[in-house]
Amino acid sequence: MSQATGARFEFHNLTKVFGGLVAVNDVTVEAVAGGITGIIGSNGAGKSTVFNLISGFYKPDAGQVLLEGQDLTGRQPHEIAAAGVGRTFQNIRLFQGMSVLDNVRTALHRSLDYNVFHALLRLPKIRSEEKRAEEAALEALELVGMLEAKELTGSSLPYGLQRRLEIARALAMKPKILLLDEPAAGLNPGEVADLVNLIRSINAKLGLTILVIEHHMDLVASLCQKVFAMNFGQVIAGGTLAEVQNDPAVLEAYLGKGASHA
Amino acid sequence: MSDYYTGLLVFTCVNIIVTAGLYLLIGGTGLVSFGQAGFLAIGAYTSGLLTTRLNWPFPLGLTGAIVFSMLVGVAIGYPTLKLRREYFALATMGVGEAIRALISALPNFTGGSVGLPGIPQKTTAWVVLLLTVVSIVLVRNYLKSKFGRNxxxxxxxxxxxxxxxxxxxxxxxxxxxITCGLSGLAGALLAHYITYIDPSMFDWNRSAELVTIVFVGGLGSLTGGVTAAIGVALLPEVLRFANEARFLVYSLVVLLVIIYRPGGLFGNYELSWQSLARIWRKLTGGARKEGAA
Incomplete structure (x- = not known):
């Protein structure tokens, strides 16, 4: 089922130059529609830059980003998010001081059908719309198993739960694709195992196309149907994890010259 | 109500209305405008000119003041709201002073630095009280909606x-x-009380005072801002006997708040009817116990 419903997402020949440094060089990735695609590579390989290009935080110097054939290249971050690209951040970015519920509820603003004048006058419409928002927020929290924590302050939670909350917030927007930027960063092994189960269940339940950047090979191995390896801003291999792991270019990048002959 | 108390009420409410708007900006987005006195001036002069030169009725003068202040706010906001916070603060400070300079530089139109006399006195205690409550409710409603969460x-x-x-x-x-609209409304109400305005009333000290009120009240508390606005308006009166020293005391209070309560007097705490009732019960309950003993 998931294969049929997931959104097609791809980007072609993405390039970004900072000063004289080519951070991302001619990168082309086609995500598995309705599946989980991984981008791996060492620190500084350009993975996070790729995400920032896709989600509009950086403007690409060249290339094209396509969601279901719709060209998102060079649009503003909020427009890209509105078009259906949800994301999380490597260093979790929750809204400080907001409750767990409000963190998620904030992400529902586009689906709430009232304008500034309704809000200023607090017309009866607001009550019913806000009620709907709360239900939708609770639904998203249930999806990540955080219903009991709804009243707590988001930023006071343990790291693993903050990560879940960030995912719930992104899911509340009902995105067509979800970008996870090193979701296992800073988590302990138990939390990583929980996270793997969570991502898998979201993928299965929603048929959502997911793109994940990760160092953590266990996570990549247990989740990703397709993997792209990056080095010095370029994609050096793509395919199943086994194919990528045995690719001479990858072995050379990770283990040094001569490794592929061993 | 004697003139003295009406005056005090009007000045206090003018402060509250600007504070409510400025709180929305500072407490809502983190941006600080050091130019709100300029928008008070725009409101005061818009309504002042409309009612004296064009003989518009008071309600339309007020409406004109709000609308024109909002339009100027949008025009100023367009190039400045994308700036970083510190640059926005500097830019608005410049805007506030520029508005004042512009009013001084157009004597044929605004009366220049001599001022604009003969503005009809229309701001009564009831009008100002009603509009103050409305302003607070509007800001509260905004913050309680999805726009407040955004x-x-x-x-x-x-x-x-x-x-x-x-x-x-x-x-x-x-x-x-909205912030600029409320500042414009406050300026117009002020003009229609004191009947004479000149540019020196709207200098950057005034802008700084308004920002101080929000910081003293608490960046997470609208009721804190309102309380601070009342305090700042009343404190000089309470300290009137102290003459020159009252500014010293005022500065000292601000300093102590900033040092010992950097989040503001109220921090993130909001007064509500329930909490007011609780305080009232505590006070009266305490009194009764004392009476029994």
Whole structure:
């Protein structure tokens, strides 16, 4: 089922130059529609830059980003998010001081059908719309198993739960694709195992196309149907994890010259 | 009500109305405007000129003041709201002073530095009280809606706000327009009470005082801002006997708050009817116990 419903997402020949440094060089990735695609590579390989290009935080110097054939290249971050690209951040970015519920509820603003004048006058419409928002927020929290924590302050939670909350917030927007930027960063092994189960269940339940950047090979191995390896801003291999792991270019990048002959 | 108390009420309420708007901007988005006195001036002069030169009735003068202040707010906000917070503060400070200079530089139109006399006195205690309550309720309503959540999201993490499709610039535009509209309303109410205005009333000290009120009240508390606005308006009167020293005392109070309660007097605490009732019960309950003993 998931294969049929997931959104097609791809980007072609993405390039970004900072000063004289080519951070991302001619990168082309086609995500598995309705599946989980991984981008791996060492620190500084350009993975996070790729995400920032896709989600509009950086403007690409060249290339094209396509969601279901719709060209998102060079649009503003909020427009890209509105078009259906949800994301999380490597260093979790929750809204400080907001409750767990409000963190998620904030992400529902586009689906709430009232304008500034309704809000200023607090017309009866607001009550019913806000009620709907709360239900939708609770639904998203249930999806990540955080219903009991709804009243707590988001930023006071343990790291693993903050990560879940960030995912719930992104899911509340009902995105067509979800970008996870090193979701296992800073988590302990138990939390990583929980996270793997969570991502898998979201993928299965929603048929959502997911793109994940990760160092953590266990996570990549247990989740990703397709993997792209990056080095010095370029994609050096793509395919199943086994194919990528045995690719001479990858072995050379990770283990040094001569490794592929061993 | 004697003239003295009416005057005190009007000045206090004018402070509250500007504070409510400025609180929305500072508490909502984290941006600080050091130019609100300029928008008070715009409101005061708009309504003053409309009612004296064109003989518009008072309600239309007020409406004109609000609308024109909002329009100027949008025009000023367009190039400045994308700036970083510190640059926005500097830019608005410049805007405030520029508005004042512009009013001085157009003597044929505004009366220049001599001022604009003969504004009809229309601001009564009831009018100002009603509009103050309305202003507070509007700001509270805004903050309690999805727009309030968007604002708080922008204040705490602009990047994350963008990632959930919040149009940060548009939200800031809306808020700044409301802030400027309320400042314009306050300015017009002031003009229609004192009947004479001149540019020196709206200098940058006034802007700084208004920002101080919000910081003293607490960046997370509208009722804190309102309380501070009342305090700042009344304190010089209470200290009138102390003459010169009252500014010293005033400065000392501000300093002590900033040092010992950097989050403001109220921090994130909001007064509500329930909490007021609780305080009232405590006070009266305490009195009764004393009476029994």
């Amino acid at each position: 604002a708080l999201a922008i204040k705490t993490d602009e990047l994350a706000a963008k990632a959930i499709a919040v149009n940060v610039f548009a939200q800031k535009q809306i808020i700044f327009a």
